[in-house]
Amino acid sequence: MCGIMARSTVPAKQNHNMKRITAQACLALSMALVGVYVALSKPMAAALPVLLLLWLRFGLGALAMLHWLPRPTSEPPLQAQSRRLIFLASFLGNFLFSLCMLFGVSLSSAVAAGVIMAAIPAVVALLSRVFLKEQLSARVGAAVALGVAGVALLAWAPHSPEAIQTGRQTGHEWLGHLLLVGAVLSEASYAVIGKRLTASVSPRRITALINLWGLALMTPLGLWAAWGFDFGAVPLPTWGLLVFYAMAASVWTVWLWMTGLQGVPASEAGVFTVMLPVSAALVGVLFLGERMDGLQLAALGLALAGVLLATLPQRRA
Numbered sequence: 075m076c077g078i079m080a081r082s083t084v085p086a087k088q089n090h091n092m093k094r095i096t097a098q099a100c101l102a103l104s105m106a107l108v109g110v111y112v113a114l115s116k117p118m119a120a121a122l123p124v125l126l127l128l129w130l131r132f133g134l135g136a137l138a139m140l141h142w143l144p145r146p147t148s149e150p151p152l153q154a155q156s157r158r159l160i161f162l163a164s165f166l167g168n169f170l171f172s173l174c175m176l177f178g179v180s181l182s183s184a185v186a187a188g189v190i191m192a193a194i195p196a197v198v199a200l201l202s203r204v205f206l207k208e209q210l211s212a213r214v215g216a217a218v219a220l221g222v223a224g225v226a227l228l229a230w231a232p233h234s235p236e237a238i239q240t241g242r243q244t245g246h247e248w249l250g251h252l253l254l255v256g257a258v259l260s261e262a263s264y265a266v267i268g269k270r271l272t273a274s275v276s277p278r279r280i281t282a283l284i285n286l287w288g289l290a291l292m293t294p295l296g297l298w299a300a301w302g303f304d305f306g307a308v309p310l311p312t313w314g315l316l317v318f319y320a321m322a323a324s325v326w327t328v329w330l331w332m333t334g335l336q337g338v339p340a341s342e343a344g345v346f347t348v349m350l351p352v353s354a355a356l357v358g359v360l361f362l363g364e365r366m367d368g369l370q371l372a373a374l375g376l377a378l379a380g381v382l383l384a385t386l387p388q389r390r391a
Contacts, residue, residue, distance in 0.1 A: 097337025129296020135324025167264025198344025
């Protein structure tokens with residue numbers, strides 16, 4: 075009898091581990107894609123005003139996800155609390171984060187952005203403990219510390235003279251730093267709210283509704299930015315890059331993140347936000363002609379070690 079029970083627990087444990095690995099892969103891929111489109115947003119912002127760029131992003135995302143909006147028959151109607159959480163997730167994670175990040179980087183420097191954004195995993199873990207009552211294990215805490223240390227070291231590593239000079243020319247570094255802190259708080263709040271939402275709403279519908287709210291919030295600003303803008307002056311390749319940017323930012327990354335949150339605690343999911351600056355750095359080296367030295371490689375190693383520590387299988391009773 076005991077032997078039968080022992081054998082029956084093996085498939086259940088294997089199934090749990092497979093779901094956990096799939097969830098972790100979704101989280102890592104989501105943040106890696108965020109880093110890719112953040113790195114590629116530099117040429118986009120040079121061709122299009124930031125407000126217009128964000129409005130077009132939400133508009134293209136809404137068109138792509140029209141079929142995700144209807145409620146599945148197996149899903150209960152949205153409760154008032156879920157509606158409020160969806161609006162907050164969109165306002166903080168889409169609308170406010172995008173504005174704070176893009177304007178914050180433009181007013182400060184890439185060095186300051188990297189240092190400040192390194193705090194996202196720690197803030198997610200703290201908010202998860204306070205609002206979701208999640209227990210922060212020693213291993214997840216160590217993974218958060220490794221990720222923060224790695225990204226902070228990457229940010230303090232030597233950058234190109236052009237990037238440093240850009241940060242000094244604005245004269246509003248302090249405002250840029252405040253905006254980047256706002257981006258950190260917005261992204262961390264978005265991660266925690268998403269964990270609460272996935273308990274009652276499917277990831278696809280969450281993604282579509284969040285993007286629809288983002289479009290509604292950005293439309294007045296987008297129309298103002300589009301007034302008098304010469305769309306004919308935008309090169310054709312930029313429009314193709316815009317489509318990728320919209321699909322990555324509004325569809326793929328949000329759906330992957332919400333799907334991953336169904337399988338792991340929010341505090342553990344926060345560790346994977348280190349993939350954002352890591353992937354952005356790799357895109358800069360591989361596609362934008364930037365160089366990487368030994369210090370930067372060590373920083374990437376620390377950040378990835380934190381992710382590896384968080385993804386190792388755990389012993390279960």
